[in-house]
Amino acid sequence: MNYFLLILFYLIGSINFAYIVSKFKNIDISKSGSGNPGTSNVMRTMGKKFAVLVLIGDLSKGLLPVVLLPNDDYLIFYCFVAIIGHIFPIFYGLNGGKGVATYIGVYIGFTQVNPFDVSTFDSLYFQIFNIPIFGLIYFLIIKLSRVSAIASIITVGLTSIMLIANISLLEFRVVIVIINLLILVKHSENLKRLLSGEENKF
Template identity: 30%
Template sequence: MQLWLCPLIAFLLGSIPFGLFIARMKGIDIRQHGSGNIGATNVLRVVGKKHGITCLILDALKGFIPVVIALNLVQIEGRKVGIPIPALDAFALHLPAAEQLTGQLVHVATALLAILGHNYSPWVGFKGGKGIATSAGVLLGLMPFAVVLLIAVWLLAFAITRYVSVASIAAAAALPLLTHVGARFHKGPDGRTLWEAGTWNKPLFVFSVVIAVLAIWKHRGNIQRLMNGTENRFQPKKKSNA
């Protein structure tokens, strides 16, 4: 049951359009303003900083929570669960190391469906956000150290360009590279790297490529505006002297 229940939970949680709900609480249909996107960036621009940050956190949790649940419900022998939830132990499926691929596929499918639920929510006509915040939440559950590096890439790209879209595209493009490098340097119990031992997480690498391509594809409108010189550059609000 856990093998299909985890991805299903992920899609349902991912599909909750928090940006739409937050904006409606202020009497705004976020789809009719700014970029028309229901993600945190558009909420921040249209509704305000506090609401944008709230949306960012909630969208990230939509990815983080189902992945943590999946890691606890489908466990692999010899692999520690990053964030253990003791209450789920009684319901956990324990797979032998020889079947690690099955567990990895479930974890990755859960992560992917959380993002797809956000990007193509059935509650808003199978439309949604660009999936950056939800992807960050997913990765925080699957590979937290990579998130730290991706944030650094995002901040560097943003500091140089002052474009949120460019920073997001740069972080997305860096993800497969970081996943590959992680397999090359992360060592297993036998002292060999996961790459040398052949036990590196192949589904996770494929997943990183898929969500990177998906994130960049969702930014195709931004890319076109960047090429046309019409993309909105982030400009901090000037304080009034009054």
């Protein structure tokens, strides 16, 4: 394993685009809206344009290791530290986002770039409809529930099942499960507010 690459991708993951973008409007995103420095909170506090910029940046952090190192035996670990960097960024006192967008970047990488040469992912229909279908699921849940946390948790869970069902490497599956648990823990406050009827809605 290349420890330099582990540190590098952690540092790249630690770049928080919500903090950066919010500076353009002189807003401290950690003290606005829900206080979470992520795409959903930027959408609520600053609007769609800024949220799209943050989303692209956060997706890219997860996608980057797959694009740069598709044949590396330790690729999943480089992806993992990018997500860890997003959740616990060294540049922002370990106060980061919830990891969803960066994880989705990883998912896009493993299914669209397909470094493991999985036959399911090679299918033309899969390549065309994979992202739109999961995107549609996410937005339908948002439309019905108006709660970003529910849509995020369900979408992460479904995409993880897709990866685990098609990639049989034990270490890969273990890392995907750990990522899911981390994302679930990061949403624990949302789930508490949801149960008490106090969760922020779109």
